Amino acid sequence: RAIQAGLKLVDCPIRHMGTEKAQGIYLAIERYLQENGVEMYFGYECSNLILENEVCKGVAISDGKTDLEIYAKHTVVATGRRGADWLEKLCAEHNIAHAPGTVDIGVRVEVRNEVMEMVNRVLYESKLVGYPKPFKNKVRTFCQNPGGFVSQENYDNNLAVVNGHSYKDLKSDNTNLSILCSHNFSIPFNQPIAYAQKVGELTNMLANGQILVQRFGDILDGKRTWQKELAQSNIRPTLPDAVAGDITAAMPYRAMTNIINFIQAMDYVVPGFAAYETLLYSPELKFYSNRVKMDTDFNTSLQGLHCLGDSSGWTRGLMMASVMGTLMGRKIAEEG
Secondary structure (H helix, E strand, O other), X not given: OOOOOOOEEEOOOOOOXXXXXXXXXXXHHHHHHHHOOOOOOXXXXXXXXXEEOOEEEEEEEEOOOOEEEEEOOOEEXXXXXXXXXXXXXXXXXXXXXXXXXXXXXXXXEEXXXXXXXXXXXXXXXXXXXXOOOOOOOOEXXXXXXXXXXXXXXXXXXXXXXXXXXXXOOOOOOEEEEEEEEEEEOOOOOOOHHHHHHHHHHHHHHXXXXXXXXXXXXXXXXXOOOOHHHHHHOOOOOOOOOOEEOOHHHOOOHHHHHHHHHHHHHHHHHOOOOOOOOOEEEEEEEEOOOEEEOOOOOOOOOOEOEEEOOHHHOOOOOHHHHHHHHHHXXXXXXXXX
16 A cells, blocks of 8 residues: 555564653663762753863863863763754854754644554554655654654743654554654755744744644645634544644645645555544654764764764664664773
8 A cells, every 4th residue: 555655664663662661761771870880960951062172071061050070081962852953053163073964844643543543453653755746855754653642842942842652551542643854955054953943933933832733624625723623523632732723824835745745645555544634733843953974983073072863963763862872882881
């Protein structure tokens, strides 16, 4: 069915942990590190790198009351998507070799579990990739959550973005997943993160600082969605404080066209996916566009500095970022 629709299905077997189970795993990792002599500073913010003759010697951190300088042979920056903008500014300030890369702009889609039943039974997370006409940009599904819940995340400057997760035990009647459109910009533009932030800010403005939700059929009909219409639908939003409105008033034409055409292609693979009542939440933004130039040992153009994970521009999610961290740890351990 994916082939018929002009989409590529990427088989990605995963073991689902669940949001509530993950917290226990993270706590166990934290305690293990503490028991093995790792010092941790919570509530501190890294303000800058400490440089001496083009060599990174450590970092300056502060909690608003106490300023500290931490020196080390190796400084590893792994700030995640949320720190991508901060790292980009740091690269510009210290001339760390980097290049603007891709930024993903999209929506979180929510349908009833019955619609996704066939896919959910075979694959916990189905990854589908397409290049819909007329622009033929890369569009993909990401972070599928059978029986999951749509959630809101707040980034710096009160930017509200949509996400999704699922628990191991508690289940909803819906499946949610994101549809992301990749944007690659060329010279002279070099601020892809700022571009995506502006899209998010405009959407937040329409929703009074919250997440916008709209029915797919209303988008095709050229009308906004009203709260009373959501209340009458078969599918009930799992993010109850999402504001019914018009996503198309803020989403760039190119991205919106790609998303609409991709959803219609998805309908061949999953009949009912492009139903009138299918919910679209916005904005879903992935900030990992600033690709730091590094060699195979994760060395940047500044001696002693390494950048890992999504903020480095080299990974696209938790699993690959974790692998990158493991490899970095092994390299440092090899030096003794």
